[in-house]
Amino acid sequence: xxxxxxxxxxxxxxxxxxxxxxxxxxxFGYGREYENFVDLSQIGxxxxxxxxLQPRPGNPPPRIVETACGMLNAIGLENVGLDRFIQDxxxxxRQQNCCVIVNVLGDSIxxxxxxAEQLNDVEGVSGLExxxxxxxxxxxxxxxxxxxxxxxxxxxxxxxxxxxPLIVKLSPNVTDIGAIACAVEExxxxxxxxxxxxxxxxxxxxxxxxxxxxxxxxxxxxxxxPIALRMVYQTADRVKIPIIGIGGISTWQDAVEFLLAxxxxxxxxxxxxxxxxxxxxxxxxxxxYLVEQKMESIKELTGAAKR
Amino acid sequence: MxxxxxxxxxxxxxxxxxxxxxxxxxxxxxxxxxxxxxNLKTGPGFDPLLRRPFSIHNIDGExxxxxxxxxxxxxxxxxxxxxxxxxxxxxxxxxxHFQASPxxxxxGGGLGIAPxxxxxxxxxxxxxxxxxxxxxxxxxKQELSCFTPEFEALDLPLYLATDDGSLGxxxxxxxxxxxxxxxxxxxxxxxxxxxxxxxxVATICRQHKWRCQVSLxxxxxxxxSACLGCAVPASDHNNTGKQYLHVCQDGPIFWEGDIKWT
Ligand SMILES: Cc1cc2nc3c(=O)[nH]c(=O)nc-3n(C[C@H](O)[C@H](O)[C@H](O)COP(=O)(O)OP(=O)(O)OC[C@H]3O[C@@H](n4cnc5c(N)ncnc54)[C@H](O)[C@@H]3O)c2cc1C
Ligand SMILES: Cc1cc2nc3c(=O)[nH]c(=O)nc-3n(C[C@H](O)[C@H](O)[C@H](O)COP(=O)(O)O)c2cc1C
Ligand code: FES
Numbered sequence: 001x002x003x004x005x006x007x008x009x010x011x012x013x014x015x016x017x018x019x020x021x022x023x024x025x026x027x028f029g030y031g032r033e034y035e036n037f038v039d040l041s042q043i044g045x046x047x048x049x050x051x052x053l054q055p056r057p058g059n060p061p062p063r064i065v066e067t068a069c070g071m072l073n074a075i076g077l078e079n080v081g082l083d084r085f086i087q088d089x090x091x092x093x094r095q096q097n098c099c100v101i102v103n104v105l106g107d108s109i110x111x112x113x114x115x116a117e118q119l120n121d122v123e124g125v126s127g128l129e130x131x132x133x134x135x136x137x138x139x140x141x142x143x144x145x146x147x148x149x150x151x152x153x154x155x156x157x158x159x160x161x162x163x164x165p166l167i168v169k170l171s172p173n174v175t176d177i178g179a180i181a182c183a184v185e186e187x188x189x190x191x192x193x194x195x196x197x198x199x200x201x202x203x204x205x206x207x208x209x210x211x212x213x214x215x216x217x218x219x220x221x222x223x224x225x226p227i228a229l230r231m232v233y234q235t236a237d238r239v240k241i242p243i244i245g246i247g248g249i250s251t252w253q254d255a256v257e258f259l260l261a262x263x264x265x266x267x268x269x270x271x272x273x274x275x276x277x278x279x280x281x282x283x284x285x286x287x288x289y290l291v292e293q294k295m296e297s298i299k300e301l302t303g304a305a306k307r
Numbered sequence: 308m309x310x311x312x313x314x315x316x317x318x319x320x321x322x323x324x325x326x327x328x329x330x331x332x333x334x335x336x337x338x339x340x341x342x343x344x345x346n347l348k349t350g351p352g353f354d355p356l357l358r359r360p361f362s363i364h365n366i367d368g369e370x371x372x373x374x375x376x377x378x379x380x381x382x383x384x385x386x387x388x389x390x391x392x393x394x395x396x397x398x399x400x401x402x403x404h405f406q407a408s409p410x411x412x413x414x415g416g417g418l419g420i421a422p423x424x425x426x427x428x429x430x431x432x433x434x435x436x437x438x439x440x441x442x443x444x445x446x447x448k449q450e451l452s453c454f455t456p457e458f459e460a461l462d463l464p465l466y467l468a469t470d471d472g473s474l475g476x477x478x479x480x481x482x483x484x485x486x487x488x489x490x491x492x493x494x495x496x497x498x499x500x501x502x503x504x505x506x507x508v509a510t511i512c513r514q515h516k517w518r519c520q521v522s523l524x525x526x527x528x529x530x531x532s533a534c535l536g537c538a539v540p541a542s543d544h545n546n547t548g549k550q551y552l553h554v555c556q557d558g559p560i561f562w563e564g565d566i567k568w569t
Pocket of ligand 3: 526527528529531532533534535536537554555556
């Protein structure tokens with residue numbers, strides 16, 4: 001029998017990526033950290049650590065703690081800042097021929113706008129991902145992503161300034177994530193990625209104090225997968241733009257589940273820490289699955305659980 | 308650094324809660340330098356989820372690498388249950404390494420003694436062997452004896468202390484420093500152990516203007532500078548604006564003056 005190589009390419013707005021496996025922001029550094037483990041050019045897209053206009057030092061330690069099948073982090077968005085990212089990190093990524101998506105974060109709509117404008121003409125940047133889980137300082141620190149009108153406003157403001165494919169990354173710490181997804185679609189987003197971490201905490205029974213210096217942190221890893229999958233499944237009914245599924249994806253089977261739930265692509269996060277070759281193994285597994293299922297294109301999987 | 312499946316050549320209980328693991332990992336062992344660590348996946352499955360970091364205790368010329376660990380929680384309990392000829396996934400060698408100098412004193416406390424054997428052996432293997440003294444301490448004789456045979460075999464000035472006095476000096480390593488480090492020698496101290504011990508050692512070194520390297524531990528998610536979870540406060544005496552250093556990347560070995568001691 002003639003077995004054709006299945007097609008893995010998918011579209012996120014105008015962006016065509018060679019395969020649907022991306023790395024999640026904050027779990028893959030600026031790419032180079034993994035050069036000894038994976039061929040960076042073979043990754044669908046590398047989403048880099050969240051970038052702000054100015055460098056941020058991050059939170060005091062302890063910043064992380066392991067929990068059952070997961071981990072809590074309160075890194076505090078430590079990053080090198082936009083200028084150093086463009087000067088020090090982008091040249092390497094360009095050389096590797098990677099598809100680079102820049103995750104950006106700000107304290108105000110103006111900051112998001114400045115970031116988008118300055119990234120417009122940076123060679124090698126293939127797209128933007130807005131992290132809207134950050135507090136809006138001008139609105140009393142309420143996270144952009146927890147309020148429909150703020151989520152709409154920040155998306156729309158950035159949309160007007162950039163032609164780059166625009167992904168908006170949603171916070172799961174809301175009552176109705178579908179409503180936020182609709183708001184950002186309406187605001188002009190090309191895609192939504194979900195979920196960011198779920199807020200949680202851990203307490204030491206020895207010191208009788210919270211373990212993280214920041215008290216609360218974001219939960220990630222296999223522990224959050226069922227929640228993330230449910231949110232992708234429900235959001236798929238609400239928006240027409242492609243969904244990028246994130247949350248606890250560690251194996252190719254997990255990736256298939258997210259595609260079946262309605263995701264067009266997926267991001268691998270915490271799993272990179274445990275297995276630095278995770279993205280490569282997931283791509284391999286997905287390909288073999290498609291061959292075994294006699295599918296021609298990975299697109300056939302998207303949303304199949306609903307049909 | 309690389310990721311590989313290593314075969315367990317030997318797994319030994321040295322006392323109730325201390326285990327020595329000998330792995331066959333030739334390419335990682337060949338690249339390893341004293342002070343570096345490896346990140347072990349303690350078993351299949353998601354709980355425990357993260358790898359566990361351990362200092363390289365010893366290497367031989369035949370592709371073996373040893374770590375010594377104390378059984379504390381989930382991860383180390385799972386590791387202790389492994390058997391000879393099973394395989395285990397490791398990433399390494401990770402982090403930076405100790406620097407040598409002409410007059411050195413190695414000071415280890417508890418499980419912090421682990422990396423000092425590899426360091427002592429590699430110093431002795433150099434062409435110009437420096438003056439080398441070793442001070443080791445642990446809670447009691449049982450714990451300290453897990454380490455002493457290998458150090459005694461090196462035939463170097465060795466000073467021992469225990470918290471309960473069951474072996475060597477009854478007290479702290481810092482109390483042995485005046486005896487071991489007399490004279491106007493320009494010492495360099497390499498220290499690994501509990502944070503308060505290293506802090507006290509660093510204070511004494513500062514008073515004498517001796518150079519001092521310490522090996523720090525933090526929680527780690529990745530070990531390869533991707534997660535930024537392993538931050539420690541920096542002294543930033545050079546005013547670079549860097550508030551934090553990362554143990555897996557900038558360390559685990561630091562010059563004492565680069566750290567903000569708390
Ligand atoms: C660079 C480095 C080198 C180390 N070398 C050694 C060594 O040679 N021998 C040795 O016995 N131990 C060493 N440790 C500490 C060792 O990693 C922890 O004891 C081990 O991870 C505990 O795992 P657990 O699941 O048994 O404990 P847990 O139940 O997870 O926790 C028990 C204790 O260990 C600490 N701990 C847990 N996970 C980590 C982690 N990923 N990193 C650091 N601390 C952690 C916790 O804060 C807690 O106090 C080293 C740590 C680092 C960072
Ligand atoms: C250590 C760490 C740092 C992260 N940093 C960021 C970040 O800078 N920006 C962002 O949008 N998401 C960040 N995330 C969230 C991840 O991108 C991802 O959405 C989340 O971890 C869920 O996926 P996972 O379970 O596969 O890790 C971070 C997650 C972790 C664990
Ligand atoms: S452990 Fe992840 S950056 Fe150091």
